[in-house]
Amino acid sequence: MERHPQRSVVRLLGPLAVTVAGRTWGPRDLGGIKPRQLLEILLLDRGRIVPKDRIADELWGEHLPRSTSATVETYVSLLRRKLGRSLIGTETGGYRVPREVVDTDLDRFDALLAEAAVATGSARREALCAALTLGRGELLADEPYASWVQGPREHHRARRQQAQVDLAECALGLGELGAAVAAAEEVLTDDPGAERAARVAMAAHHRRGDTAAALRVHDRCRQALADTLGVAPSSATASLCRAITRGVAEPAQDRVVAPVRYADSGGTRIAYQVVGTGPPDLVFVPSFVTNLGATWDDPTYASFLRRLAGLSRLVLFDKRGTGLSDPVVDPPSSGERVADVRSVLDAAGIERAVLFGVCGGGSQCIRFAAEHPDRTLGLILFGAAAKILRAEDYPWGWTYEQHERFLAAFEQAWLTGGTPQRRNPGLAGNPRYRDWFARYVRLAASPFTARQLAEANARADVRDLLPGLRVPCLVLVREDDVWLHPGNSRYLAAHIPGARLLELPGVDHDPWVGDTAAVLAATRRFLRRAVQRPEVATNT
Structure with a gap:
């Protein structure tokens, strides 16, 4: 082992170059295409363990060599001889480039x-x-x-x-x-x-x-x-x-431009924005993929967010693997999603916040509140569910067939933006939103990544956490929601101690579509109580 490992200077923007102890190694100096690609794969995930099976899949796909493990080990040994042993560390089941040894x-x-x-x-x-x-x-x-x-x-x-x-x-x-x-x-x-x-x-x-x-x-x-x-x-x-x-003065721009900042969540960078002044702090967690670089480009969505920011200090973030946050290979675990919310709160200097979860974002907020009640000022759950898929003891979820049809439509949805109309019939006459949404999700994630996240959401089940929640909770749902059965929200309200259920008229699933005034009025009342009585542990 090197007693005092020297930091390697690495160029990733352009052709790969690695400088060690004054000597620079270019793409053709690393022992061939496969060893170079192995190093590049590790460098893209620096700080994280890359499993051997993933390395093999990315290097060879279906055309694996006869002895995959031995071949990978040979490439690692070759790279270590050239670049030093400290650059690539051996971990259980894989390899890692430590962040502290690369610049x-x-x-x-x-x-x-x-x-x-x-x-x-x-x-x-x-x-x-x-x-x-x-x-x-x-x-x-x-x-x-x-x-x-x-x-x-x-x-x-x-x-x-x-x-x-x-x-x-x-x-x-x-x-x-x-x-x-x-x-x-x-x-x-x-x-x-x-x-x-x-x-x-x-x-x-x-x-x-x-x-x-x-x-x-x-x-x-x-x-x-x-x-x-x-x-x-x-x-x-x-x-x-x-x-x-x-020839008159320029109008004040109605678009909120907030800087995108980054929180470090175990080596993964989570992009977030803070808009408004508060109090209180409100973390908004939508159901699916996002991209902060395009969030404010549609008037329908942006108007709703601006009005939320008028009620609070609003915090938005791109989930791990989507938008401007770091890409990931595997869908994030529930623990990683909770850690990501916590890292955003820490980076923004927020001690306690109200979490506003929409649809699949609701389960992420519930899990955070269960694990961190000391940092949760309250929960607002809109069109949310404790479990997406139906079970014998849970008749409100989607059937397996419904979910499979949803997954099968991903490629077309990424081209046409057709999904929002199925979620929100009120958008049928709004082609601008539909086309913005198609562009938005394409910027947020690839169809493959989005499908992986949807499959992970379908596996979520937070029913066992509900009776133990000890934070104020408001459950909102449109009484004729066409995307998720309102019974999902009624179940949440019945099983979260002290939760209040408010059913609003309408068929649209997302809170920024349809009658937003009623959603914002209920949110305003809940936030006002949260500020006035921050010590309350349960609803009254």
Whole structure:
């Protein structure tokens, strides 16, 4: 063993390069394609154990060598001889690259974004510029086709684009109009329908007195949205265009722009946002995949979240493996999901919060409240269930056949956004939301990952935790919910001590669709009681 292992400097953005003790090893210096790929797989999951069977699957797929384990061990030995024994550690059932022995450009990119998230003005601009300069390279450019790099690569691209738009908005706020246009146009070159970037470019051109250029940006964005999604620009973009056309002051933007920050949950980075001032703190946990980079792009969803933020300090986060959070290979366990909520609370400096869980997000909130009652100010469960699948003693869940049909429709839903209409009939006449949702889920996760998460949700069963809950709880459901039978919510209210059940008129499953006023009014009353009586352990 090396008594004082030397840190290796690793370039992941671009072709792989590993520098040890002043010597740099490139993609062709590591003993062949398979040893290099083995090292890259371990580096992408640095800090975590990568099982041998996963290594074999990603290296060879169905075409395994005669002695898989021996071959992997040979590759590890070869890499250790070249790069030092400390870089790859042997663990039970697999291997691990310890974070403390590597200094990667990807980690430095993340650190600069974290610095920018808490900075303001020119300091924020400098941190974003430094991050974007460092992060321009394609992740593992020497592996253009390997399936195991596609998810992390798309994740990095999404974070880089988010940072580029943040830079454009920062420059606009500082009055650096030329820099704002340049940063926004870099995004628009790749994605002409990116409305945040389009609004920055329009506003910057307008302030420079170039109305024609501002309107050209709008027309290009409008055409891109029509061609790709078949929708018109959002109300915020349309309002800005009208103001520019009339030569009047720009309207206040109705889009909430909050910095995306990261919490460390056992080596996995969880992306989160904090919006509003509170009190109290309210953690919103929707049912499925999310992406904070696109959350605020639809007026229907964004309006509901803004109104929640007006009642509280609202905390949003991308679940492990989705959106801007770190990608994962296997679906997260229930324990990891609880740990992720706790890590977000810790990172945001929150001691106690109300948790608002929608559908499958409800079981995650229930489990957190059961394990951490000291950090749970209350529970709001909307259209939630203790168990998704039906059982002899639980007749309200989906049948196995219903769930299989749901899973089978994933690929089509990712193309058309058809799922929201089945969940929320009120969206039938809202093609903009449908197309935003299709784009949103594609940015949040691949169909395969989303299916894995849906299967994990179906296995969840928190019935045994309900009698032991000792926090205030409000259960909300639409009385004719077409997605999950209202009996699921009635079961929760009957088995959680002191829980209050409120059945609202309507058929839509999600709280941001349909009559949102009743949902927000009930939420306001519950939050007010939570602030006034934070010491209450059960409902009265």
